[in-house]
Amino acid sequence: MAQALDMIIRNGTVVSGGMESTLDVGIAAGVISQLGGSMEAGREIDATGRYVLPGGIDAHVHLTAPGTEPGSWQWVDDFEVGTRAAAAGGITCVGNMSFPRKGEQIMAGLERDMADAGANAIVDYFQHPVLLDPGDDGIEQIEAAAAAGHPSIKIFLSFRRFDRNVDGYLQAMSAAADAGVVVLVHCEDPAIMHCCGLELAEAGRDEARHFPESRPVEAERIATERAVGYCATTGATTYVVHLSSAAALDACRAGRARGLPIFVETRPIYLHLNAGRFEEPDGAKYAGAPPLRSDADRDALWAGINDGSVATVCTDHAPWTLEQKLDPTLTASTLRHGMAELETMLPVLWSEGVATGRISVARFVDVTSTQAAKLFGLYPRKGTIAPGSDADLLIWDPGEVRVVDGAAMHSNAGYSPYDGWEITGWPAVTISRGEVVSEGADVTGRPGRGRPAERSRFRRP
Ligand SMILES: [Zn+2]
Incomplete structure (x- = not known):
């Protein structure tokens, strides 16, 4: 019997820590809980033809x-x-x-x-x-x-x-x-x-x-x-x-x-x-x-x-x-x-x-x-796609083309140094601790939901 999950990202190319592999990613309680294998969840996101990357x-x-x-x-x-x-x-x-x-x-x-x-x-x-x-x-x-x-x-x-x-x-x-x-x-x-x-x-x-x-x-x-x-x-x-x-x-x-x-x-x-x-x-x-x-x-x-x-x-x-x-x-x-x-x-x-x-x-x-x-002492909670890590993930569309228009972006700057550049490759979905916070350029995450990232002191490897 597969573990109960909140969300599954199906069929994406997962790239992390030197690995590149087509794998399903299972998320439970904001954390990556399963990579590959049989799994079921109420919500699934199809990532066919896309990459799944650490946020x-x-x-x-x-x-x-x-x-x-x-x-x-x-x-x-x-x-x-x-x-x-x-x-x-x-x-x-x-x-x-x-x-x-x-x-x-x-x-x-x-x-x-x-x-x-x-x-x-x-x-x-x-x-x-x-x-x-x-x-x-x-x-x-x-x-x-x-x-x-x-x-x-x-x-x-x-x-x-x-x-x-x-x-x-x-x-x-x-x-x-x-x-x-x-x-x-x-x-x-x-x-x-x-x-x-x-x-x-x-x-x-x-x-x-x-x-x-x-x-x-x-x-x-x-x-x-x-x-x-x-x-x-x-x-x-x-x-x-x-x-x-x-x-x-x-x-x-x-x-x-x-x-x-x-x-x-x-x-x-x-x-x-x-x-x-x-x-x-x-x-x-x-x-x-x-x-x-x-x-x-x-x-x-x-x-x-x-x-x-x-x-x-x-x-x-x-x-x-x-x-x-x-x-x-x-x-x-x-x-x-x-x-x-x-x-x-x-x-x-x-x-x-x-x-x-x-x-x-x-x-x-x-x-x-x-x-x-x-x-900065966040690893392996962040910066990798592995069981036990925060489900901070990008579903990355390598084929999406957009022309940069700083005036239409979220910063109050109102311009971008790349205005007018045709850019290939954009995040399709941004996931923070298991919650979709942005789809396309449409941000749905609520102000105040962000948390302090837990850090450990630096130790030389
Ligand atoms: Zn600075």
């Missing part, structure tokens, strides 16, 4: 603002809007950057952002606290946050405050290493960027189209090499966010070859777009930090996905409206960085990567789900 895990989003003070950056999506875009785009778990506000401790910021997510998120979530002040209190909070289920910390080598207190940040990285906490690092050198900004301004060349010169590859390479050195010094597991250049990737690859726990994240825009975009009249809409790079850099990142030196592709979803991005008062040094990606990341990566034969379906699954689950 996307996007470990880098901005769905809470870094502050309330005037002038602080207020991106335009919150947990409800952002996770609606995520569900439509096949992402079933998001990792948010949690900024403490002025004078606030990490734990207070985390509590506020967890309550916000708990009330509003449609899919599951976790938080990375941002370490702004590595004083004694800040360092103690790293262990406190890990004990409360948040074993990661974000630091910005790109802030001028970093160079004023390298000692403190290194002590923080040592504390993170002791606590099994992953350190996320933004690698761009603030002094180089400041110098380049001054030179552009003096030369009267500080319009938006000179944005790449304001944050050159050299700034990224030097900061990345420092991060590799700090990783070697402290032993902290180091995760380089939104890496954009071949030079920075080579620095990480060399560290990995020495056995250091360095992991690389890249971001969709660095795979799909190049710096030539800034020559377009509305080029400012492509501004992210670091800037778009050359085609040689793009090729290096695709190669990195294939050879495993790029661990994850994450959105860095940090949207603004087109009006905000194209504000004519902004200069190369003051452009608003970031854009909406939660709804487009998986389809565009599939279309440009899998459909073109550049990467395999297995690599797609690894960089969009499994590796993030392993690094």
Whole structure:
């Protein structure tokens, strides 16, 4: 007698953990309970001709603002809007950057952002606290946050405050290493960027189209090499966010070859777009930090996905409206960085990567789900299709073609950097813990149904 199930996904090609096989997937109480064999349930979904993949895990989003003070950056999506875009785009778990506000401790910021997510998120979530002040209190909070289920910390080598207190940040990285906490690092050198900004301004060349010169590859390479050195010094597991250049990737690859726990994240825009975009009249809409790079850099990142030196592709979803991005008062040094990606990341990566034969379906699954689950302590509850794992699943239609229209998508940005692109491969159904939360682009999941993703501390394999 077959076990009682709530749902069966029939005849799909299941890809997970190196397996690719046509199997039925049985779900009970929000968990995958059976793979293959005889089964019955009240609800069945036919996945013939489609893939069944682990839900996307996007470990880098901005769905809470870094502050309330005037002038602080207020991106335009919150947990409800952002996770609606995520569900439509096949992402079933998001990792948010949690900024403490002025004078606030990490734990207070985390509590506020967890309550916000708990009330509003449609899919599951976790938080990375941002370490702004590595004083004694800040360092103690790293262990406190890990004990409360948040074993990661974000630091910005790109802030001028970093160079004023390298000692403190290194002590923080040592504390993170002791606590099994992953350190996320933004690698761009603030002094180089400041110098380049001054030179552009003096030369009267500080319009938006000179944005790449304001944050050159050299700034990224030097900061990345420092991060590799700090990783070697402290032993902290180091995760380089939104890496954009071949030079920075080579620095990480060399560290990995020495056995250091360095992991690389890249971001969709660095795979799909190049710096030539800034020559377009509305080029400012492509501004992210670091800037778009050359085609040689793009090729290096695709190669990195294939050879495993790029661990994850994450959105860095940090949207603004087109009006905000194209504000004519902004200069190369003051452009608003970031854009909406939660709804487009998986389809565009599939279309440009899998459909073109550049990467395999297995690599797609690894960089969009499994590796993030392993690094951030979610595995094997998430990031895989196996009995006992959460039923966070995508039924993926590799043949569906849609033209991207950001204005019709869920983000409040109202535009997409891929507007007008014909994209092949979209999620047909997104399932979160056994519940269908999106079909086509129609999101049915209720705000507040998302749960905190349970995490364990990082252990080196
Ligand atoms: Zn970010």
